[in-house]
Amino acid sequence: MDAMFDICYLSADGNNPEPDDIPKTKDYVWVLGKKYSAIQDLDRIRRDITSILWCTYRKGFVSIGDEGLTSDKGWGCMLRCGQMVLGVALIRVHLSSDWVWTPETRDPTYLKIVQRFEERKQAPYSIHQVALMGASEGKEVGQWFGPNTVAQVLKKLVVYDKWSSLAIHVALDNTVVMEDILQQCIVKNDRGDSSSTPDNVVVTDWMPLLLIVPLRLGLSEINPVYIDGLKICFQSPQSIGVIGGKPNQALYLIGCVGDEVIYLDPHTTQRSGFVENKMTDDQKEIDCSYHCKYASRIPILAMDPSVAVCFLCRTRSDFDDLCKTIQQQLMKEAQALFEICEKRPAHWGPNADIDLQNTGLFTEFEDIDRQFDDSDEEFEIL
Template sequence: MDAVFDICYLSSEGNNVEPDDIPKTKENVWVLGKKYSAIQDIDRIRRDITSIIWCTYRKGFVPIGDEGLTSDKGWGCMLRCGQMVLGVALIRIHLSSDWVWTPETRDPTYLKIIQRFEERKQAPYSIHQVALMGASEGKEVGQWFGPNTVAQVMKKLVVYDKWSSLVIHVALDNTVVKEDILAQCIVKNDRGDCSSAPDNLIVTDWMPLLLVVPLRLGLSEINPVYTEGLKMCFQCPQSVGVIGGKPNQALYLIGCVGDEVIYLDPHTTQRSGLVENKMTDEQKEMDCTYHCKYASRIPITVMDPSVAVCFLCRTRTDFDELCITIEQKLSAESQPLFEMCEKRPAHWGPNTADIDLQNTSLFTEFEDIDRQFDDSDQEFEIL
């Protein structure tokens, strides 16, 4: 990597010791639905992890909320995890699942994506937009978000960003309802008035789907009966990770190896700035702050039991294949993570949640435990 990249990753630890990010094991390493060899593919693993948009605490941005907060240190980690899931989804939709970032990358589509997460009020998925959308639903700026909350906020925000070409479905009550998803994702275009087309021809398009399934996998800690199901989620080609973490510390879980999960950690405070067209040295350095050189890992058993598993279905075929995986593998577990059904359960009533997103309040939380502000943080400065 070049000098700019190395400067970007000089943290307060100030050393270049090889990290223990991926264990030297014969077991398969799974990252966002891809299988790797820990021995043979270590460089490719790190390259692909570095290509993920890494969202962290920031400081020095335009004030948010009544208290005029200029940093999200201590309260924004779950919001940042939501941004990372959305970042992976947008990269896959608008670039590809095999896209690779380097410090020299100036692809205009990539820049358009990264600009959506900058600390600007106008950016569709900035900390300002995420925090204020949460506030409009009863979560004040600076208050803890759980996985379900951040999923509901993202679902609302994508409605206002037509370029993203994405719909988000948040499953309720551990149940994925095919009928509701198809109603959201299948777009019928009546092109019967085209002179070259047969009368009343209906052309069906598929809107890319980000499926988020909030789950509670135990009371105060993860129940071991769910660990195999969780590993299967990371192995699905449609996987875009899991929003979860340790108690009081949200982490973006991107994969697994053995009985450990691999994650990107938002608990690093970086200064705010703009990438824009990535022409100046300062803009290049700012772009580097959105990419983490190494991932970390923890045992599955120490995870917080509140999680949200996330899948991206770019096409109808992706969705159909995911349904088969859920029905044949995940549902075959002795204690399935969640269920899938064809029709909406009668006792749920009509599905109005996706018709009028602006007037709904879907913040049913499993996470309303007494959360403390997270004080875990590494200061991180660009030199």
């Protein structure tokens, strides 16, 4: 299996099996909110990067949309970045933040997560579901998404997948509203019949939160005033990266080192297939295709200014800590990336996320009632 994995994954240029993915520097390396030494922890950095679910272009899947598309090459990279963020969130919620993948991994929970992203129509987060739900955001199948569009689509899709046990909140107008998130994530359970609690006691549980904050950090390029704020986000323990990229090219930005960002690139076209229970060589090879041995780097200032920063709060304590980070660090910057407030601004109107939560369990996609609105500028991706 190791040999198969080595064959599957070379560097971005397809030739060098040992790319300069992590620089030899005294600067700390930050990946998904974890701090590493570039010199002492190189193997651990690569192990943890390899454990991230890597979603790329695929070909040969069941056709999507009126055009009968059987590959997302050339149009699906932002959708794949959204899948990667959600994949990290599900692994952290259902496995752990320290979970490690190897080519021999057959953990049933892990396999259940992978199956949710496979190229089959009934998979909750397949390219089919993401692309078709994009119609509710004004994007036809085959059109390019922006970071905000993919965030809005994932927010809608997760409602129909009860197993995921995840709430997605997309912050509007560069503002995180604590009241809205608490309404969305605090679940009251009547446990009056439980022997461990007194009669009629209502216990509150926390629904794990994937918080996505779409931002525009400049007109045609990143404004340098935002660099330190981005680093604070990458260094937050709750960070699960940034949906963004280079101009005209979507990338999943997973961390930073010095003044560079570290990313996984979805621009590799692989065949479609199913991991099932990972018993056959073909199934093992498909599983390997969801993992990349090496990340890549670009300067922060080379990023496209349209991004969406992502955080996972598995517990209420995680959320409280993130709020403190935003208040005490981000908002102290000369130009804050975004703000946080306790109450929903009166002129915003009611919180639509609460009604969205009550839609029900995941059903066939065609049964979902879609309302159309245009929520994102076009993000052209080659």
